[in-house]
Amino acid sequence: MIVLTGKGIFWILLSFFLLPGFLNAQSSNLKMDCTECHNDSKFNIGFNKSVHNENGCTSCHRPFQSIDKHISKIEKPLLISCGKCHNEIEKEYSKNFHYLYEDFKCQDCHYEIHSLKKKQQKDSKIAIVKNCTKCHENEDYAASDHSAAAMKGNKDSAVCSDCHGLHDTRVYHTSLETNTAEAREFYSRKCISCHSDAEMMKRNKLSHKTVEYYEETYHGKVQDLGYPTRVAGCADCHTNHNILPPDNPDSTINPKNLVRNCGKCHSGFHQRFAEFKAHPDYKNKNRYPSLYWSFISMVFLLLITFSFFWMHTLLWWRKVYWEKYKLEKLGIVPESPLPHEEAVQEIKRFSGKERIMHMLLIISFFGLVITGFPLKYHGTPWAKALISFMGGAHKAGLYHRFAAVILIGLFLYTIWRGISFIFSKGSGRSGWRGWIDRLFGPDSLMPNKNDWPQFKGMVKWFFGRGDMPQFGRWTYWEKFDFLAVFWGMFIIGGSGITLWAPEAASYIYPGWVLNIASIVHSEEALLAALFIFTVHFFNTHLIPTKFPMDPIIFTGRQKLEELRRFRSLEYERLKNENRLDELKIEHPCISMKIFASMFGLASLWLGIIFTIILLWTFFFA
Amino acid sequence: MTFKCSILFAISIIFIFTFVAVSVKADNPRYADPEETMSLIKNSKALTVDTMSYIECMDHRIPGSICISLEEFDRNAPLLLKNKKRPIVFYCESKNCVRAGEVYKKAVTMGYEDIYILKGGLPEWKSAGYEVETMNRVRRTPVVSIKFNQLQKMMTEKKGILILDVRTESLFKEGHIEGALNIPMYMLHKQFHAIPGNRPIIVVDENGKRSFIASSFLISKGFGNVQRLFSGMAYKEKQDKIR
Numbered sequence: 022m023i024v025l026t027g028k029g030i031f032w033i034l035l036s037f038f039l040l041p042g043f044l045n046a047q048s049s050n051l052k053m054d055c056t057e058c059h060n061d062s063k064f065n066i067g068f069n070k071s072v073h074n075e076n077g078c079t080s081c082h083r084p085f086q087s088i089d090k091h092i093s094k095i096e097k098p099l100l101i102s103c104g105k106c107h108n109e110i111e112k113e114y115s116k117n118f119h120y121l122y123e124d125f126k127c128q129d130c131h132y133e134i135h136s137l138k139k140k141q142q143k144d145s146k147i148a149i150v151k152n153c154t155k156c157h158e159n160e161d162y163a164a165s166d167h168s169a170a171a172m173k174g175n176k177d178s179a180v181c182s183d184c185h186g187l188h189d190t191r192v193y194h195t196s197l198e199t200n201t202a203e204a205r206e207f208y209s210r211k212c213i214s215c216h217s218d219a220e221m222m223k224r225n226k227l228s229h230k231t232v233e234y235y236e237e238t239y240h241g242k243v244q245d246l247g248y249p250t251r252v253a254g255c256a257d258c259h260t261n262h263n264i265l266p267p268d269n270p271d272s273t274i275n276p277k278n279l280v281r282n283c284g285k286c287h288s289g290f291h292q293r294f295a296e297f298k299a300h301p302d303y304k305n306k307n308r309y310p311s312l313y314w315s316f317i318s319m320v321f322l323l324l325i326t327f328s329f330f331w332m333h334t335l336l337w338w339r340k341v342y343w344e345k346y347k348l349e350k351l352g353i354v355p356e357s358p359l360p361h362e363e364a365v366q367e368i369k370r371f372s373g374k375e376r377i378m379h380m381l382l383i384i385s386f387f388g389l390v391i392t393g394f395p396l397k398y399h400g401t402p403w404a405k406a407l408i409s410f411m412g413g414a415h416k417a418g419l420y421h422r423f424a425a426v427i428l429i430g431l432f433l434y435t436i437w438r439g440i441s442f443i444f445s446k447g448s449g450r451s452g453w454r455g456w457i458d459r460l461f462g463p464d465s466l467m468p469n470k471n472d473w474p475q476f477k478g479m480v481k482w483f484f485g486r487g488d489m490p491q492f493g494r495w496t497y498w499e500k501f502d503f504l505a506v507f508w509g510m511f512i513i514g515g516s517g518i519t520l521w522a523p524e525a526a527s528y529i530y531p532g533w534v535l536n537i538a539s540i541v542h543s544e545e546a547l548l549a550a551l552f553i554f555t556v557h558f559f560n561t562h563l564i565p566t567k568f569p570m571d572p573i574i575f576t577g578r579q580k581l582e583e584l585r586r587f588r589s590l591e592y593e594r595l596k597n598e599n600r601l602d603e604l605k606i607e608h609p610c611i612s613m614k615i616f617a618s619m620f621g622l623a624s625l626w627l628g629i630i631f632t633i634i635l636l637w638t639f640f641f642a
Numbered sequence: 643m644t645f646k647c648s649i650l651f652a653i654s655i656i657f658i659f660t661f662v663a664v665s666v667k668a669d670n671p672r673y674a675d676p677e678e679t680m681s682l683i684k685n686s687k688a689l690t691v692d693t694m695s696y697i698e699c700m701d702h703r704i705p706g707s708i709c710i711s712l713e714e715f716d717r718n719a720p721l722l723l724k725n726k727k728r729p730i731v732f733y734c735e736s737k738n739c740v741r742a743g744e745v746y747k748k749a750v751t752m753g754y755e756d757i758y759i760l761k762g763g764l765p766e767w768k769s770a771g772y773e774v775e776t777m778n779r780v781r782r783t784p785v786v787s788i789k790f791n792q793l794q795k796m797m798t799e800k801k802g803i804l805i806l807d808v809r810t811e812s813l814f815k816e817g818h819i820e821g822a823l824n825i826p827m828y829m830l831h832k833q834f835h836a837i838p839g840n841r842p843i844i845v846v847d848e849n850g851k852r853s854f855i856a857s858s859f860l861i862s863k864g865f866g867n868v869q870r871l872f873s874g875m876a877y878k879e880k881q882d883k884i885r
Contacts, residue, residue, distance in 0.1 A: 115768070115771065121764075121765035122735060124701060129782035156784050156785055156786060156787060156854070
């Protein structure tokens with residue numbers, strides 16, 4: 022055990038005071054000693070003026086054991102890692118391509134390390150370009166706008182290190198088409214980081230929204246979802262180094278060069294395909310009027326449709342709920358005027374073909390929604406998770422097209438059935454009069470003169486100013502359900518096929534129509550999905566009189582009593598035509614009921630979950 | 643089935659199984675990541691073998707490694723790797739480690755029993771934070787890389803350039819730039835004297851990753867005018883395909 026006496030403490034304190042001075046003296050002595058022999062200008066003048074001047078020789082070189090051996094070049098002082106002081110840079114450098122693949126050391130890029138001076142930011146950018154181009158002579162970059170601005174001292178303009186990294190230099194050999202995905206991802210992110218910086222772009226008189234507009238195109242959406250391999254990233258159109266403005270004749274985005282530029286990825290297109298806008302602002306009325314008005318039209322369509330039908334559903338719900346509540350409160354159960362046997366009797370409402378058509382419609386509809394909406398809301402976590410679950414954007418696209426084929430098939434079959442219905446040999450008037458009768462008759466889904474009074478009657482009933490109107494085979498909202506989907510198919514199907522085969526479509530119309538098709542397809546899809554999930558579901562299944570669902574479309578049958586009560590005109594018509602007996606049908610078997618419940622409820626729940634996700638996206642994402 | 647048939651059947655089965663077993667062994671080499679390699683070195687006294695050229699291996703290698711290039715493995719392995727039971731980890735300087743894979747196949751047929759390939763090669767070793775040692779460092783010097791169209795221009799202008807192809811003899815025979823001189827990388831430290839010193843040199847490799855150190859080596863040996871081909875023959879071949 023060491024016992025400190027007063028004398029011991031005195032010597033310890035003295036050494037504390039004297040040690041730093043002694044070490045400094047040693048350091049400066051060593052520095053002085055080194056330059057006595059190493060006395061060329063690199064050490065005598067260069068090092069004295071360098072940024073490391075204060076450090077002394079032994080901060081980078083380990084001391085040697087024997088001066089004699091050192092003088093006779095037997096013992097060389099080992100180097101101390103620069104990372105001892107520059108530890109953050111050392112961490113970055115551990116990822117550097119030049120270190121990993123070519124074993125570069127600090128001095129291999131900083132060259133005259135002994136006379137190294139600190140650069141100002143403006144100078145440092147120029148110094149970086151000069152340094153990199155010692156090996157990587159790049160005529161393309163030298164001719165670019167980035168280079169011209171950087172050489173003039175623009176500190177915002179991209180130099181080598183801004184895209185490839187400074188100490189963590191990454192290299193993806195795009196020239197050899199290896200690491201395509203990583204390269205697109207990495208370099209596009211670099212472009213985006215500057216070109217979405219509002220202040221930087223404002224300083225340089227450029228739009229910071231270019232990135233945002235790009236991300237609204239198919240290329241940008243797929244890239245943002247994390248699948249950049251098969252879509253154009255920034256460099257695919259603008260090139261890696263030779264980036265020039267569109268008015269420069271050498272620019273790849275100059276109108277004269279666009280056809281060749283698009284042709285790098287696309288083939289078999291008409292030259293007007295190149296009129297596609299790669300990052301348009303569809304809210305800019307002056308620059309992109311067709312896009313602007315397409316967008317506005319779609320917004321209005323959505324607003325009008327939902328304002329009307331959400332209000333209609335809300336009023337209907339209120340009325341039904343209140344009436345049901347009042348009757349329950351008074352203990353009143355409505356009695357049927359029909360005999361018991363007739364009241365429980367079921368009649369056929371939908372044929373087997375119609376039920377299968379509806380099931381296929383559900384499958385294709387959900388298939389399209391699940392595979393398409395992640396692209397629309399590409400920035401959300403649920404979109405990324407869903408696409409990843411499906412195995413990537415490319416596979417999701419394939420499933421989307423498969424579902425679209427089913428829907429197109431159904432659409433064509435519906436047209437065929439419609440034509441067959443109108444031009445069939447009915448029992449009524451012959452010739453064109455018969456066709457008109459059938460087109461606007463009670464079995465047709467076309468609007469007719471009864472719909473408007475029925476709608477007015479319904480509104481009166483909502484407000485307690487009359488009884489619920491009497492309906493025929495089809496109500497006005499059912500006709501709208503059908504016709505909205507039917508006419509919507511021209512818009513969503515037409516735009517979808519255009520986007521499916523954009524090159525072939527260019528033989529019919531110019532490339533900017535693809536931008537319109539994209540907006541229309543996307544907004545029409547939102548209209549269709551929200552309409553089905555919030556209007557059709559609520560009117561048909563979730564309304565208190567039907568809750569939790571109406572299995573009629575799966576079983577194809579309804580109670581005669583229900584027909585008499587809610588579709589009295591149809592009941593009377595069938596009765597007068599003596600057709601009630603031929604439509605009578607057995608109660609569905611247990612397996613059909615179970616299937617109807619399972620399939621129907623699963624579809625309903627899926628729709629409700631999707632509605633919640635969409636609402637979350639609108640308000641919180 | 644006769645006795646003869648039964649014997650033939652049994653032989654066929656044994657042959658197929660042996661073939662499959664050898665194929666599986668040859669097609670599925672054992673990999674060791676940097677941590678496992680370090681553990682093999684420390685605990686099992688494993689030997690690490692750098693399969694790059696002598697110049698590259700002496701410039702930087704895993705501490706204590708032996709330099710045996712892929713091209714010289716058949717000749718040098720019996721001399722330098724006498725204990726066939728000792729664990730050996732082969733590596734090269736690329737993440738895919740094709741060279742180490744080729745050496746591995748040779749080592750299997752030569753009867754080495756406990757062998758591995760360093761997963762991710764030397765870049766992965768460095769990324770994991772392990773050090774490399776330098777025996778004879780090639781001083782790095784700025785070397786301009788030129789694209790193939792620039793090379794073509796130089797060739798048509800007849801500036802007396804010498805194209806030095808440092809790829810292996812077999813790759814050189816498969817196809818090369820007209821008039822090129824072939825000194826493979828693994829022979830460069832012995833044969834650089836054969837290169838005329840008064841002509842501008844363009845160093846050409848497979849994909850641009852080895853031409854830099856080859857060029858630096860030549861400059862360190864006194865060659866004044868050395869440039870290299872951007873992305874090597876792979877880029878040239880790609881350009882040819884595009885054309």
